[in-house]
Amino acid sequence: MCNNLNDNHKRMLDLLYAMSEPICKEKNIRLGISFPAEGKLNACVYYDHSYSSYQIQIFSDCLHLFYPIETMTDRFTKDDLLF
Amino acid sequence: MIFEHSCNDTYREELNNLFSSIILLHIFFHECGHIIAGHVDKSQSLLYEYDASRKGSFAVQEHEMVADWWSTKQLFNLMFHAVNLFNEDNDEKLRILKKITILYWLSLTLEFQIFDNKHPNHPSDLSSLTHPIPTVRLYYTIEATREGISDVLLQSGLSLENADKGADIIVNAVLDTINSFLGIMNVPIDFKKFDRDVVECYMKLRDIPYEIPRDAQYLHLAPLPDGYRESIEECYRIINEQE
Numbered sequence: 001m002c003n004n005l006n007d008n009h010k011r012m013l014d015l016l017y018a019m020s021e022p023i024c025k026e027k028n029i030r031l032g033i034s035f036p037a038e039g040k041l042n043a044c045v046y047y048d049h050s051y052s053s054y055q056i057q058i059f060s061d062c063l064h065l066f067y068p069i070e071t072m073t074d075r076f077t078k079d080d081l082l083f
Numbered sequence: 084m085i086f087e088h089s090c091n092d093t094y095r096e097e098l099n100n101l102f103s104s105i106i107l108l109h110i111f112f113h114e115c116g117h118i119i120a121g122h123v124d125k126s127q128s129l130l131y132e133y134d135a136s137r138k139g140s141f142a143v144q145e146h147e148m149v150a151d152w153w154s155t156k157q158l159f160n161l162m163f164h165a166v167n168l169f170n171e172d173n174d175e176k177l178r179i180l181k182k183i184t185i186l187y188w189l190s191l192t193l194e195f196q197i198f199d200n201k202h203p204n205h206p207s208d209l210s211s212l213t214h215p216i217p218t219v220r221l222y223y224t225i226e227a228t229r230e231g232i233s234d235v236l237l238q239s240g241l242s243l244e245n246a247d248k249g250a251d252i253i254v255n256a257v258l259d260t261i262n263s264f265l266g267i268m269n270v271p272i273d274f275k276k277f278d279r280d281v282v283e284c285y286m287k288l289r290d291i292p293y294e295i296p297r298d299a300q301y302l303h304l305a306p307l308p309d310g311y312r313e314s315i316e317e318c319y320r321i322i323n324e325q326e
Binding site: 042 | 113115124128131194201
């Protein structure tokens with residue numbers, strides 16, 4: 001069965017890896033990215049000696065910002081958006 | 084866009100989806116910025132972006148400014164390439180640059196406000212914060228954006244002088260639009276370009292690495308250009324005269 005949540009996260013991870021690849025090559029660093037399920041609006045970074053790579057974790061609340069954004073932009077009208 | 088959207092989404096839902104995507108990218112590249120700037124000590128445990136036990140200072144805030152700045156420049160470069168700007172004529176190029184600048188800056192306004200609400204920490208003494216207050220972050224983002232646009236114009240074949248001029252024109256043109264949006268966004272950010280406290284805090288963050296020799300191992304922004312302070316003072320003088 002297709003798991004849409006996981007598929008979507010995988011797509012995001014693939015994109016972040018692809019976007020950061022040139023800079024990782026240029027700076028000669030290895031990078032791991034993960035989205036821990038823990039519901040926190042936070043991110044962290046550390047060096048993982050076992051993989052000799054930097055690890056970036058982006059916690060799940062950062063992936064669900066649509067509602068707080070909506071509450072701040074609900075006064076936008078279509079005309080406002082034609083900038 | 085990174086997040087799923089459907090063909091039934093309204094224009095505003097699509098826009099909010101776009102904001103979500105830009106915010107996620109900024110969070111990610113901000114963390115990359117900490118790595119690139121040397122802020123991640125290999126012998127240290129996890130460096131949480133928001134950590135109540137983390138002790139704040141202007142030096143710590145300067146690290147956040149460098150990470151924000153680096154992220155902004157990376158993202159501008161990526162966004163301009165994503166829309167294949169280099170094949171467009173000059174008018175279209177200008178229109179797209181303005182649009183991206185507005186979208187990016189509004190996204191960061193939302194991001195900083197959301198995180199500030201979730202992790203409130205507003206002591207009277209700003210030196211004890213781990214992150215600059217949102218208004219200061221937005222202020223220096225304008226400067227970082229200006230550099231990002233200038234880089235892209237340079238890549239488009241403009242001379243350094245013309246690229247800088249072009250970036251100034253674009254940034255000045257979008258500031259009014261951004262201020263209009265702040266007026267209708269439900270955020271308590273009162274952004275005034277020449278608010279003295281905001282600019283003073285920004286200049287303090289720019290100065291700090293050149294006052295603390297032990298921070299020499301980290302990546303920093305260059306010292307503020309000669310004449311920057313004088314220009315700011317001149318702006319204050321004009322504003323005071325007008326008032």
